[in-house]
Amino acid sequence: MDRNKDASASDVPLLEVEDLKVxxxxxxxxxxxxxxxxxxxxxxxxxxxxxxxxxxxxxxVRSLMGISPSIAKISGSVKLSGAELVGIPxxxxxxxxxxxxxxxxxxxxTSLNPVVRIDRQLTESMREHLDMSRADARTRAVDLLKxxxxxxxxxxxxxxxxxxxxGMRQRVTIAMALACDPDLLIADEATTALDVTVQRQILDxxxxxxxxxxxxxxxxxxxxxxxxxxxxxxxxMYAGRMVEHSPTQxxxxxxxxxxxxxLLAAVPRLDVPKDQRPxxxxxxxxxxxxxxxxxxxxxxxxxxxxVCRTERPVMTANGNPRHLSACxxxxxxxxxxxxxxxxxxxxTxxxxEAVKxxxxxxxxxxxxxxxxxxxxAADSTxxxxEAxxxxxxxEADAPEPVETSxxxxAAxxxxAADEADDEAEAEAEDAKPSLSKEVPA
Amino acid sequence: xxxxxxxxxGEPTGSATGTATAGDTAVSDDVLLSVNxxxxxxxxxxxxxxxxxxxxxxxxxxxxxxxxxxxxxxxxxxxxxxxxxxxxxxxxxxxxxxxxxxLSKDGLRTxxxxxxxxxxxxxSALNPxxxxxxxVAEGLVISGTPTAEIGPRVAxxxxxxxxxxxxxxxxxxxxxxxxxxxxxxxxxxxxxNPDLLICDEPVASLDVSVQxxxxxxxxxxxxxxxxxxxxxxxxxxxxRNISDEVAVMYLGTICETGDTAAIYDSPAHPYTRALxxxxxxxxxxxxxxxxxxxxxxxSPMRPPSGCRFRTRCPLATDRCAEEVPQxxxxxxxxxxxxxxxxxxxxVPKEAAAAG
Numbered sequence: 001m002d003r004n005k006d007a008s009a010s011d012v013p014l015l016e017v018e019d020l021k022v023x024x025x026x027x028x029x030x031x032x033x034x035x036x037x038x039x040x041x042x043x044x045x046x047x048x049x050x051x052x053x054x055x056x057x058x059x060x061v062r063s064l065m066g067i068s069p070s071i072a073k074i075s076g077s078v079k080l081s082g083a084e085l086v087g088i089p090x091x092x093x094x095x096x097x098x099x100x101x102x103x104x105x106x107x108x109x110t111s112l113n114p115v116v117r118i119d120r121q122l123t124e125s126m127r128e129h130l131d132m133s134r135a136d137a138r139t140r141a142v143d144l145l146k147x148x149x150x151x152x153x154x155x156x157x158x159x160x161x162x163x164x165x166x167g168m169r170q171r172v173t174i175a176m177a178l179a180c181d182p183d184l185l186i187a188d189e190a191t192t193a194l195d196v197t198v199q200r201q202i203l204d205x206x207x208x209x210x211x212x213x214x215x216x217x218x219x220x221x222x223x224x225x226x227x228x229x230x231x232x233x234x235x236x237m238y239a240g241r242m243v244e245h246s247p248t249q250x251x252x253x254x255x256x257x258x259x260x261x262x263l264l265a266a267v268p269r270l271d272v273p274k275d276q277r278p279x280x281x282x283x284x285x286x287x288x289x290x291x292x293x294x295x296x297x298x299x300x301x302x303x304x305x306x307v308c309r310t311e312r313p314v315m316t317a318n319g320n321p322r323h324l325s326a327c328x329x330x331x332x333x334x335x336x337x338x339x340x341x342x343x344x345x346x347x348t349x350x351x352x353e354a355v356k357x358x359x360x361x362x363x364x365x366x367x368x369x370x371x372x373x374x375x376x377a378a379d380s381t382x383x384x385x386e387a388x389x390x391x392x393x394x395e396a397d398a399p400e401p402v403e404t405s406x407x408x409x410a411a412x413x414x415x416a417a418d419e420a421d422d423e424a425e426a427e428a429e430d431a432k433p434s435l436s437k438e439v440p441a
Numbered sequence: 442x443x444x445x446x447x448x449x450x451g452e453p454t455g456s457a458t459g460t461a462t463a464g465d466t467a468v469s470d471d472v473l474l475s476v477n478x479x480x481x482x483x484x485x486x487x488x489x490x491x492x493x494x495x496x497x498x499x500x501x502x503x504x505x506x507x508x509x510x511x512x513x514x515x516x517x518x519x520x521x522x523x524x525x526x527x528x529x530x531x532x533x534x535x536x537x538x539x540x541x542x543x544l545s546k547d548g549l550r551t552x553x554x555x556x557x558x559x560x561x562x563x564x565s566a567l568n569p570x571x572x573x574x575x576x577v578a579e580g581l582v583i584s585g586t587p588t589a590e591i592g593p594r595v596a597x598x599x600x601x602x603x604x605x606x607x608x609x610x611x612x613x614x615x616x617x618x619x620x621x622x623x624x625x626x627x628x629x630x631x632x633x634n635p636d637l638l639i640c641d642e643p644v645a646s647l648d649v650s651v652q653x654x655x656x657x658x659x660x661x662x663x664x665x666x667x668x669x670x671x672x673x674x675x676x677x678x679x680x681r682n683i684s685d686e687v688a689v690m691y692l693g694t695i696c697e698t699g700d701t702a703a704i705y706d707s708p709a710h711p712y713t714r715a716l717x718x719x720x721x722x723x724x725x726x727x728x729x730x731x732x733x734x735x736x737x738x739x740s741p742m743r744p745p746s747g748c749r750f751r752t753r754c755p756l757a758t759d760r761c762a763e764e765v766p767q768x769x770x771x772x773x774x775x776x777x778x779x780x781x782x783x784x785x786x787x788v789p790k791e792a793a794a795a796g
Contacts, residue, residue: 052648053619165737166512195511195675196719197734203721204733222648225721248725266650267723268678270705277682280653284618 012082013040014216015064015184020076020086022056022063029289033059033072035240041184041233044214046207048227048248050263051237054285057220060237061186064218066090066097081183099129102177104206106189108169112161118145119157122176129180144175149205167198171205178209184216185209191226203230225267228252233322236260239285239296242315246323256318256330259297295328303329473669474500474523474637479532481515481522488742492518494693495532500637505663505670507684507701509677509716513738515693516673520639523671524556525549537636554584557630561642563622567614573599573625574610580633598632599625601665602658620651624658631662638662639671644679656683677713678720681705689713692749693741695768699775709771709782712750748780756781 022034034056041047051057062068064078064085078085080100085093105111113121122144123137132140138157145153148171161169170190177185187206191199207230210217219227227234227248234251236244236259244257255261265279283300295301298308305328313326481493493515500506510516522529525541534541536552544552557580560566567576577595586594596606602624614622623643630638640659644652660683663670674680680687681701688698689712697710708714718731736753739745748766751757758780766778 052650167737196677196721197511197716198737200719200721200733223721223723224649225723228721228723228725229727252723252725263650264723266653268649268652268656268676268681269722270678270681270717270720271722271724271727274681274702274705278649278653278656280657281650282654 014043014045014081015041016077016079016082017064018077018079020060020063020078021074022059022068023073023075024069024071025073026071026289031289032240032291033288034063035288036076037237037240037242039235039242039245041216041218043183043216044210045233046210046217046219046231048231048234049218049220049237050222050224050227050234052222052263052285054288055237056240056288057237058188059240061103061188061218061220064184065101065103065186066093067103095129098125099180100182101184101186102180102182103186103188104170104173104177104190106192108166108173108193109161111173112169114161116160117157118159118161118164118172121172122157122179125176125179140179141175144178145172147178147209148172148175149201150175166194167201170194170198170202174202174205174209178213181213182215184218186218186220188220189222190219192221192223199226206230223267224264225269236263239291240288241296241326242324243297243327244325245315246320246325250320250323254319254323256323256325257297257327258301258303258329258331259327260325261331262300295326305329471501472499473502473537474498474671475535476519476523477533477535479519479522479534480530481518481527482530485742490741491693491744492741493522493529494741494744496690496693496695498688498695498698500669500671502636502669503663503667504685505672505683507680507687508671508673508690509675509680509687510690511675511716511738513692513741514690515741516675516690517641519690520558520641520671520673524553524558524639550583554580554633555635556637556639557633557635559623559626559630559638559640559643561645563619563626563643563646564614566626567622567629569614571613572610573612573614574606576614576625577629577632580629584633594632595628598628601631601662602628604628618651619647620654623647623651623655627655627658627662631666631668634666635668637669637671639673641673642675643672645674645676652679659683676720677705677716689716692738692744694749694778696750696779697775697777698768699772699777703772703775707772707775707784709775709777709784710750710779711754711756711781711783714783715753748778 017040018038020034020037021032024031024033037056037060039047049057049061059068059072063072063074066085068074074086076086080096085096119138119141122141123132123134126132126137126140127134130137142153142157145156150156150168150171156164156168156172161172164172174190185206190206191202194202203226206217206219209215219231221227224234231248234244234246234248235242236251236257238259244251244255244260251260252264255264262279262281266281268278281300286296286299293312294309295304295311295313298304301308307328311328313328315324315326317324318330476496476498479493479496480491483490483492496515496519498506498508508516508519518527521527523534523541525534525544529542532542536556539548539552541549541552574592574595577598578591581591581594596610599606599609604621604624609617609625614625617625627643638659643659644655647655656679659670659672662668663683670683672680672683677687684701686699687701687704688695689704689710690696691712697704697708697713704713705717708717714731715734719734732755734753739749739752745752745762747763748754748757748761751761754761760780764780766780768776768778770776771782771784
């Protein structure tokens with residue numbers, strides 16, 4: 001597998017994201033779902049985007065597709081082959097979304113319209129973007145179904161989504177995404193809802209198609225195992241920011257950020273002895289509305305000290321100029337110098353002290369913060385409802401799912417609605433201090 | 442149709458005698474649950490689905506059985522049939538000496554306190570309109586626990602699953618994350634001190650970081666209460682640490698069963714091998730050890746003749762189409778239903794290359 005091609009093969013990268021921010025205005029304040037993310041993807045390259053629920057990874061890729069919720073304020077720069085996408089009129093942007101950039105979603109049942117036949121769903125975007133005749137589009141639809149490995153494509157094209165299995169449905173959504181030969185394919189947790197055996201089939205398929213067509217691809221997942229052997233680079237997100245970004249090999253060999261390490265230790269794996277159990281990450285991510293300074297992972301990190309709690313770490317290269325991480329106390333793993341190990345040992349002692357101190361602080365903090373936070377939790381309940389309402393409104397805004405390419409958009413709006421729900425849920429969770437060991441603001 | 446009825450009747454009988462000779466009488470005293478030749482058939486438009494087509498498993502007290510297979514293999518149906526949530530078509534479920542399939546409604550109600558279940562989607566498994574303390578207390582109320590005892594027991598159980606009772610008791614499920622809801626679901630199941638806990642894909646809908654939390658909690662529960670467990674999952678990696686024994690299911694039948702170590706270190710069924718190969722390794726250097734499994738699980742309405750796995754098996758021959766493989770022992774306690782079991786590591790590679 002030749003996965004280490006030079007990223008800067010051509011001068012203009014396929015996708016260039018600079019300081020992208022997606023801020024949501026909620027009644028509680030601004031929720032910084034994505035807070036200053038920069039990366040680029042070369043032609044034919046695959047980026048793995050990894051993080052927990054609520055890390056902002058879905059919000060990030062949705063803003064690239066133009067399907068972030070209506071309350072989202074997007075700033076920064078997104079350039080596709082050099083052309084700016086942020087802030088351009090919606091009409092212009094629509095020529096890009098679904099055409100040059102396409103997306104595959106987590107749940108194929110909600111991204112497919114249940115009352116429209118498969119071929120009709122496939123031909124919509126072709127008719128819209130490629131100006132194809134009905135007959136041509138239909139022929140191409142069957143070809144695409146064949147391409148994604150659906151047996152009896154002619155018969156399947158005439159069926160409805162519920163007549164297909166989960167794996168087959170996901171193949172259909174991949175065919176839909178490929179309909180206009182996109183330059184960039186985004187797979188947002190595309191295999192999370194599938195069986196491991198089917199997951200492997202779908203990942204193999206995506207990889208094959210990506211290589212055949214020389215597309216750029218973003219593989220979004222919460223599981224480092226899924227992206228390990230199938231990406232050129234990996235970006236790890238936490239609390240709306242990128243915390244580590246590196247060529248894939250280098251990330252696994254010399255991971256630096258404590259969060260990356262914790263995430264890796266949590267993956268159940270078969271290639272280690274049985275007694276090496278998956279290690280949970282205690283606590284939960286911080287509230288993205290109230291979170292202020294310091295490292296966002298500090299409250300859950302075993303190596304955190306006072307610097308981590310006050311000073312926000314920035315992405316810096318250390319050794320390999322393409323391996324960036326934002327951690328005050330990066331991990332020293334195999335391949336590092338002895339000096340680093342000695343330093344590590346000293347640090348461990350320091351860390352233990354710091355953890356003890358932090359624990360003492362936590363206990364106090366929990367008692368004190370309980371009363372006021374309770375009311376806040378009630379607030380966030382209201383917020384859940386509000387976010388749901390907002391999502392519903394957006395859904396209603398989407399035009400009737402007939403004739404034109406609006407169907408996929410309606411489905412996407414539905415997804416965006418789900419996302420808004422998720423975000424709101426994440427907040428609701430964050431408002432419970434005694435359940436998670438957080439250092440209160 | 443004749444080919445399909447034979448595994449239901451023939452196969453389990455053979456396996457039952459197999460266990461009887463292998464295990465001595467002292468061990469059989471320890472058996473908490475024994476499922477014999479269980480068949481669960483559903484009538485659907487256009488035919489009959491044999492969701493569980495003759496399954497026999499045994500669970501000893503204090504042990505955990507991992508039940509693994511793809512969607513549609515019947516593992517959840519089996520779990521539900523054990524609990525008599527559906528009425529099994531035939532076969533018996535003997536729990537602590539009593540056949541659950543023959544119990545009256547009242548008898549079942551008493552028995553259900555001793556068998557509890559945790560479901561895949563914790564958020565839909567909890568009643569959104571009830572407070573956490575009432576959700577957890579429900580089992581105690583139904584089993585007639587004195588009111589004075591209920592409060593303290595609920596609080597105690599919530600603490601055990603890592604939640605602060607003062608904080609969560611008055612809240613409702615939507616105020617919690619998936620992981621926390623799963624803790625609540627586990628508290629609800631464990632508060633009545635069950636002898637058997639059936640977990641149906643309890644971590645499939647959770648983030649990896651939270652999965653490990655829930656698995657640790659279940660392991661802790663097992664250690665502190667000695668509860669026996671059936672752990673249903675589609676991912677062999679998840680089941681490995683928590684199970685003492687593993688049973689692999691395919692299309693309504695068991696294709697391999699044995700100690701966890703045996704299943705993971707020397708899988709004998711090509712399907713088990715394929716399931717192991719499908720687990721993504723978080724290591725970019727790792728090469729996939731075998732070819733990806735082709736196609737999907739066939740419809741249980743029209744299962745293939747002979748070995749049910751033959752349509753996707755890289756080793757299948759004419760014999761597999763004609764003869765139903767019976768569960769037989771390849772090593773002590775390690776049984777497989779395959780005409781060409783993969784004994785040792787060299788066999789599968791050669792054979793796979795040839796096929």
